[in-house]
Amino acid sequence: MSGWTEARALLARDLQLAFRRLGQTLLPLFFLFAVVVLIPLGVGPGPDLLARLSGGMLWVAALLASLLALEHLFRPDLDDGSLEQWFVGRREGYLAVYVRLLAYWLVTGLPIVLFSPLAAMMLNLPTQALGTLVLSLLIGTPALTLVGGLAAALTLTTRGAGALLAILVFPLVVPLMIFAAGAVGLAADGFSPAAHLGLLAAFTILCLTLAPIGIRAALKTNLE
């Protein structure tokens, strides 16, 4: 089997599994909206205050939502033994890791990007920042998936990974938060967010190249 067919088969399988459990798959999205509802209840419904907070708050909500399903990123494959097949024979395992992360982003990250304008309206984000918010999420959520994937691989065979995942992910995505929320804030104030978006993209590319190395190392150590 060539790499391409293998990747397509893996991706099709992952997506099919995700669609079979649609309710579970969309939980992060519902969680995002739960946070969006809680924010005005917590800080008050004043439109000006919400407009100031919404960009950063939406990014915090997206980060929290991305943590939600991480525990199931590699665990089912560990339990049924298919994870070991990723590294069998001459396979390096990178292909399977990338495909799994892509599938995971497609079912958890992309819905958040697509529905973020709705959430932004609910939080009264200034209209001129809407495009920047969607763009920053489109560029930034893959990095959330990659760093989250690293944390999920690191905690693969630990007991009760939940809280540990959050502690591991949060410090590593500090730059992401700063660049993304900074871009949205600049756009809301009428400035160009290009520099921030560029740095955000640089961070994502760095994660795209380096995180799978760490993920593979952590998975293989866990399988020993």
Place this chain on the structure above:
Amino acid sequence: MIWSTLKLWFHKLGSPPIFSVFARRVAPWLWAAFFACTLYGVYLALYVAPPDYQQSDSARILYIHVPAAWQAMLAYVIMAVLAAIALIWRIRTAEIMAMAAAPIGAALTLICLVTGSLWGKPMWGTWWEWDARLTSMLVLLFIYVGIMALYAAYDDPRKGARVASVLVIAGLVNLPIIHFSVEWWTTLHQGQTIRIFGESKMDPSMIPPLIWTTLGTKFLFGAALLDRARNLLLAQDQHKAWVRRELAPALDDRKQPA
């Protein structure tokens, strides 16, 4: 000749029994050097160095604060080197030492944050300011805590150490990015933050106590690292013969009637 001797000695240290003997012999000297340097440095800091012209005696906390901050960051680099050795050559002593370094680094980071906070209250009028350096030290503390928590979450300490080593390396790649992003974030949002005076602008009379207390933290780190690593090795190998031999004198003492 000297090189090969050194190399042999280094390779031997990878063996837990030999490392244990080395740590047992060297650590007390490092502790002694730590106490000597720190006591002399604190004496100079409290009695010889002049008070700051603006902050009067409050500035003296810097003789603890600055060395702790430096060593907290150096500890991370040392831990990352040990983690890389552990991952590449799978040397168990390196794994143990990397994991032993994490709590010491975390403690130094905490000392830096607490002394900074104590100084900030009278000087800045607040216990906590979202300043770039404060924030990046806080993030560093969280990374240390994450490494310790990850190591502790595994039943098999060797597996835990190797997985946590991967996190150590990931943190090393990310720390400079965090540092500069945070610096940019505060300068963007708050304009000029209050600057802690630069080292070069310091009066020469304030330098000697700083040098002594800084040397002190280096010895402290070395001593604590050797002791912690030796204790971890002894605890993990407690049923092995070399531990019984290593601890035989202490056990014999306990058996003797008082």
